[in-house]
Amino acid sequence: MTVLLFTIIVLIGAFLAGLLGSLTGLGGGVIIIPLLTLGLGVDIHYAIGASIISVIATSSGSAAAYVKEGITNVRIGMFLEVATTLSAIVGVVIASYIKADYIIVIFGLILLFSAFMMLKKKIDHSNNEKTSVLANYFKLNGSYPTENGIKQYAVHHVVGGFAMMFVAGTLSGLLGIGSGALKVIGMDNIMKIPFKVSTTTSNFMIGVTAAASALVYLHKGQIDPAIAMPVTIGVIAGATIGAKILIKTKTDKLKVVFAVVVTILALQMIYKGLTGS
Amino acid sequence: MSKQIKHYLGDKDVQVILGTLLRVGVILSTAVVLLGGIIFLTTQSNHSVSFSEFKPEQTKFSSVAEIIVGLKNMDGLAIIQFGVLLLIFTPIARVxxxxxxxxxxxxxxxxxxxxxxxxxxITSLYLDIAH
Structure with a gap:
């Protein structure tokens, strides 16, 4: 394949990944990796390197739009980033010692899980009972603006949430993904943070976490400029347009279709990893 | 309550600056990657590529030092990697x-x-893990 053809195919694929990723909230990484490995026969190591760049691009791009609404809890983000950045590096180290086929299988399983989480109805567990000693000590409780004025919320189960972020960070480093689905479980279900706050805060964390593992991947030679170029441009263009469409349209049906596509990709990845082909 | 509102407004200012910082970071790095991509494609678009096997020793510009050397020669791939570095540093700047x-x-x-x-x-910047 010539450089030009490869660039064009990846550019189109990355554009679609960025577009669908931002419309469905799934992020770009989960589509970039199957596209490169299953579609173009790219080795998983390069695919992970390209994916981690796309994760930073989508995270920073959409965060720029989010933070203006003023609902990111920077303290929660910074506090949990201690767990996610440390564990991201642990994940990259683990990736150096296990067989690539296992990484592909784990990726497939996470992909299945993400598809499931995308369709699952979210329940807001937030309340304002400031009972957690750690949440009070680390000043994690906060407030956000609603139509009826400023609403207070309390953070719960800090240790459990921190542990969940450690898992999310490890997988992020191991697979080159944002681990958005796991971060949502940690923040919404365990720490009981309201959606409006958890979505943007998790996005903030995803970029910082990915930056930590991206630097290690760069040194390991997994970020090839010839792949990174079309991936970066395509994903950013797709995510920017996606964010604009998202304001005007409902995405419920799209999510169902997309979940089916992602499930098929996940099964293919698992098959590829198990058979080594 | 009034103290809380004041606190919230202060945060809001910070958030606006943060949003601008992120947007500038993303736009700037995309522009640099695009520039490098154009130089790379105009010089090497007919070369053949294959990434079916992972050969880390062949990956060009995989450290900050190499990227800087490549930039001086206006190498397309080095410019792309510089753009990628800018993108990586955007969330770090946020921290x-x-x-x-x-x-x-x-x-x-x-x-x-x-x-x-x-x-x-910063530790991850200096971490050198065996392949």
């Missing part, structure tokens, strides 16, 4: 900025927490 805003709020606990996060990231 640095947050540390300063905590410092201004005299919230020293979070100055320390932010510094820990920054140290972990």
């Amino acid at each position: 640095v900025f947050s540390i300063f805003s905590f410092l201004m709020e005299k919230d020293y606990m979070y100055v320390i927490i932010g510094t820990i996060v920054l140290c972990v990231i």
Whole structure:
């Protein structure tokens, strides 16, 4: 394949990944990796390197739009980033010692899980009972603006949430993904943070976490400029347009279709990893 | 209550600056990647590529030092990697900025927490793991 053809195919694929990723909230990484490995026969190591760049691009791009609404809890983000950045590096180290086929299988399983989480109805567990000693000590409780004025919320189960972020960070480093689905479980279900706050805060964390593992991947030679170029441009263009469409349209049906596509990709990845082909 | 509103507004200013920082970072790095891509494609678009096997020793510009050397020669691939570096540093700049805003709020606990996060990231810059 010539450089030009490869660039064009990846550019189109990355554009679609960025577009669908931002419309469905799934992020770009989960589509970039199957596209490169299953579609173009790219080795998983390069695919992970390209994916981690796309994760930073989508995270920073959409965060720029989010933070203006003023609902990111920077303290929660910074506090949990201690767990996610440390564990991201642990994940990259683990990736150096296990067989690539296992990484592909784990990726497939996470992909299945993400598809499931995308369709699952979210329940807001937030309340304002400031009972957690750690949440009070680390000043994690906060407030956000609603139509009826400023609403207070309390953070719960800090240790459990921190542990969940450690898992999310490890997988992020191991697979080159944002681990958005796991971060949502940690923040919404365990720490009981309201959606409006958890979505943007998790996005903030995803970029910082990915930056930590991206630097290690760069040194390991997994970020090839010839792949990174079309991936970066395509994903950013797709995510920017996606964010604009998202304001005007409902995405419920799209999510169902997309979940089916992602499930098929996940099964293919698992098959590829198990058979080594 | 009035103290809370004031606190919230202060945060809002910080958030607006943060949003601008992120947008500038993303636009700037995309522009640099695009420039490098154009130079790369105009010189090598007919070369053949294959990434079916992972050969880390063949990956060009896989360290900050190599990227800087390549930039001096206006190498397309080096410019792309420089853009990628800018993109990686965008969220890191956000952490640095947050540390300063905590410092201004005299919230020293979070100055320390932010510094820990920054140290972990800086460590990753120097981490050299065997392939």
